[in-house]
Amino acid sequence: MEANQGRRPRTSRARGGYAVGDERRTRILDAAVEHYAQWGFHASSLARIAKDVGVTQGGLLHHFRSKEDLLVSVLERSDEQDVERFFAAEPASAADCFRTLVDLAAHNAGRPGRVRMFNVLAAEAGSPGHPAHAYFERRYRDVLDHVSGALRRGVDSGELRPDTDGEQTAREIAAVMDGLQLQWALDTTGFDMAERLRAYLDRLLRVLAA
Amino acid sequence: MEANQGRRPRTSRARGGYAVGDERRTRILDAAVEHYAQWGFHASSLARIAKDVGVTQGGLLHHFRSKEDLLVSVLERSDEQDVERFFAAEPASAADCFRTLVDLAAHNAGRPGRVRMFNVLAAEAGSPGHPAHAYFERRYRDVLDHVSGALRRGVDSGELRPDTDGEQTAREIAAVMDGLQLQWALDTTGFDMAERLRAYLDRLLRVLAA
Numbered sequence: 439m440e441a442n443q444g445r446r447p448r449t450s451r452a453r454g455g456y457a458v459g460d461e462r463r464t465r466i467l468d469a470a471v472e473h474y475a476q477w478g479f480h481a482s483s484l485a486r487i488a489k490d491v492g493v494t495q496g497g498l499l500h501h502f503r504s505k506e507d508l509l510v511s512v513l514e515r516s517d518e519q520d521v522e523r524f525f526a527a528e529p530a531s532a533a534d535c536f537r538t539l540v541d542l543a544a545h546n547a548g549r550p551g552r553v554r555m556f557n558v559l560a561a562e563a564g565s566p567g568h569p570a571h572a573y574f575e576r577r578y579r580d581v582l583d584h585v586s587g588a589l590r591r592g593v594d595s596g597e598l599r600p601d602t603d604g605e606q607t608a609r610e611i612a613a614v615m616d617g618l619q620l621q622w623a624l625d626t627t628g629f630d631m632a633e634r635l636r637a638y639l640d641r642l643l644r645v646l647a648a
Numbered sequence: 649m650e651a652n653q654g655r656r657p658r659t660s661r662a663r664g665g666y667a668v669g670d671e672r673r674t675r676i677l678d679a680a681v682e683h684y685a686q687w688g689f690h691a692s693s694l695a696r697i698a699k700d701v702g703v704t705q706g707g708l709l710h711h712f713r714s715k716e717d718l719l720v721s722v723l724e725r726s727d728e729q730d731v732e733r734f735f736a737a738e739p740a741s742a743a744d745c746f747r748t749l750v751d752l753a754a755h756n757a758g759r760p761g762r763v764r765m766f767n768v769l770a771a772e773a774g775s776p777g778h779p780a781h782a783y784f785e786r787r788y789r790d791v792l793d794h795v796s797g798a799l800r801r802g803v804d805s806g807e808l809r810p811d812t813d814g815e816q817t818a819r820e821i822a823a824v825m826d827g828l829q830l831q832w833a834l835d836t837t838g839f840d841m842a843e844r845l846r847a848y849l850d851r852l853l854r855v856l857a858a
Contacts, residue, residue, distance in 0.1 A: 476775045480691030557771035564764045564833030565686045574834055610848050613827025620826050623774030624784055638820050
């Protein structure tokens with residue numbers, strides 16, 4: 439027993455303990471991604487998500503106070519994972535930033551459910567009353583700041599031309615990524631999303647290079 | 649009476665005639681655009697759309713057989729209007745094609761409801777079971793054919809470099825347009841969508857020029 443003690447400490451607790459709760463919480467979040475991807479936020483129902491996971495609606499509400507709380511939790515978890523994996527370090531150059539964006543696109547090509555969910559919720563959030571409206575406003579601000587910061591440092595280091603417009607170029611890059619995701623979700627075998635992004639960013643870097 | 653006879657011939661018919669029917673049909677289609685934009689297809693309801701227009705659900709079903717029929721009718725009318733206005737003539741050059749795309753973006757900046765509807769339905773249609781899935785597959789095919797055709801003719805005429813990849817470049821252009829629409833719907837006063845597209849296409853044309 440000693441040797442195994444540190445491995446899955448939480449599952450050694452009684453039924454209903456932290457581990458079971460965490461695992462159930464994760465399954466609810468995963469199911470919600472698929473429901474939002476297929477039905478959108480408004481037509482998704484807590485009752486159907488709970489049923490898919492095999493819990494009661496009351497059980498679901500133990501983890502997430504409301505439909506809106508579940509939505510924000512799904513989005514925040516999704517971002518946390520991506521930030522940790524792709525955006526934890528400040529890119530050393532514009533070229534370095536662009537490589538990371540291509541890596542992210544390649545990663546996304548392996549999770550069509552997540553891509554479809556993002557497409558649908560980002561589109562729905564265009565309505566000012568949508569519960570994810572403020573979230574997506576902030577998210578685009580963060581993405582634009584991250585990319586335009588890398589472009590500005592590229593100008594400062596002499597990597598990029600001094601007249602590079604970091605903010606507007608970052609907006610264009612975000613548009614290419616989102617627009618490719620929209621096309622790709624319709625036809626996931628029709629083209630290579632990461633290669634398309636790479637070709638665009640390679641050309642952009644050649645034009646912007648000092 | 650003679651002088652007025654040709655002006656509004658349909659309204660001279662009895663109540664319930666073609667003119668009243670056409671006008672009601674148009675109001676239903678307009679209301680549906682706003683409902684899809686705000687709620688998505690699945691959470692939109694024929695009963696609520698009918699209520700907004702001031703007709704009964706039965707009255708709505710007189711014009712559109714089903715929820716899916718109304719969806720397809722909204723999309724087809726939207727496309728017909730755009731095709732007539734922007735894509736009736738084959739562009740004489742890549743530069744000509746790009747100018748038309750900027751005109752379309754400027755036109756779209758005047759109709760946020762239509763833009764939000766397009767964003768939401770295109771995103772939802774990524775799910776293979778969505779009633780607009782086939783429609784959006786065909787629509788992207790048409791857009792890619794139109795733009796890649798203009799690029800290929802640009803190569804043939806000596807306007808563009810011979811190694812221009814029409815298909816992949818068209819995909820990128822569509823992505824920029826859609827991605828900008830997604831950002832713009834979240835913040836319609838934050839940036840000029842048509843100017844952003846123009847800056848992108850101007851740079852692209854310089855790179856592709858023979």
